[in-house]
Amino acid sequence: MIFPDIDPVVHIGPLALQWGPLAIRWYALAYVAGILLGWRYAVRMVKTPSLWGGRTPTATPIQIDDLVLWLTLGIILGGRLGYILFYMLMNEGQRGGLAANPLAAFKIWEGGMSFHGGFLGVCVAILLFARQQKIDVLKLGDLIAPVAPIGIFFGRVANYINGELWGRVTDHPFGVIFCNQTIQAANGGRCPA
Template identity: 45%
Template sequence: MLMYPDIDPVAFQIGPLAVHWYGLMYAFGFIGAYFLGRYRARFDWTPVQPKQMEDLLIYVAVGVIAGGRLGYILFYDLGAVADDPMRLFRVWQGGMSFHGGLIGVLLACGIYARRIGCTFLQLMDFVAPLVPLGLGLGRIGNFINGELWGHTTSLPWGMVYEPLGMDPRHPSQLYQFLLEGVLLFTVLWLFSRKPRPTMAVSGLFLAVYGSVRFLVEFVRIPDAHIGYLAFDWLTMGQLLSTPMIIGGLILIGLAYRGSQKPKT
């Protein structure tokens, strides 16, 4: 049994400005994605040039933050925002939806792809391996905030989080850090080291993320105000991840059926 280390969610403060670890995790994720993107852009078969990474990062950052926050409100917290509209803007308190952020990134990349003259799917294949770094760091931010805990467990790495009682719980944020961050990054980075058929990398991202998120939801406590949607186990996260798995498998199948060729 482990005890949760009581971490101050505020990393440092400058006068009245409090800088939260949650926000810093997003900043570190964007910075890391920028440098990884510049490295990937060196290859002549990618649609992005190194000098274009600055603009691409801005587009993606806007998509992640706006889509992630709006998605969380729509999927998980609409009632609370109706009672307190300013909650929409208190991002440092947590409350970002991956699925909403994904929609935001898709829209942003669709716009940017037209700007640089490549197809939407070619750009998404470039961006997909850059995303897990931010996902993993975001889960560390959830852990520091003391949110998104799992059910009680007797496993030796169960962690006691006193605000929820003295029973050890699955540290589901750390599971997601390892699966959505470390594992997904490793799989996508190794797979995309050489040219692949268009849609293959994007499809793999959707299928792997959707699968690991679906599995973690079995040990993660659903949002109290939503609970289980059906069968006493189906969560909102699983419902939103199911189309990702199906769509990812379809994209992989289409890619390797020869309907699209890698850009060379």
């Protein structure tokens, strides 16, 4: 198989748009796209009677609207808390110390969120929402399961754009060279994993 002769160097940075001090990052767009499209898909599912086989849907469209707020808070708070716990506190010496500068925990633009923290935040949000709304948590999970890949997809696209999905060095024609200075300095660029 012959691959097209294209430049393998990825020249995209983490900023999608910038107007002076205001910057919109690809991650922000990925979160917004994932949440909005996932929300629309979940509402569409509960409004499609054929999916429920004559049974009542797990949630109403209004409950889905409320759930999206809970999930968004779970993603943001859990993701940030996970980043603080797993990266900032574990790398105290590298960052000048979170204890010396506790306000650094609120500077999302200087480090971000962790997937595993966001996942745990979403799990907590689902449990709390199901309890408050008196919905079976497993049935709610069945409703959320087909929606989650939408957000994960957009998150992975943002990972790729930021040059974070790299693996072994390769000389294959489908390999990609990321222009991330840290990766270049340490490894000479890598292909996506």
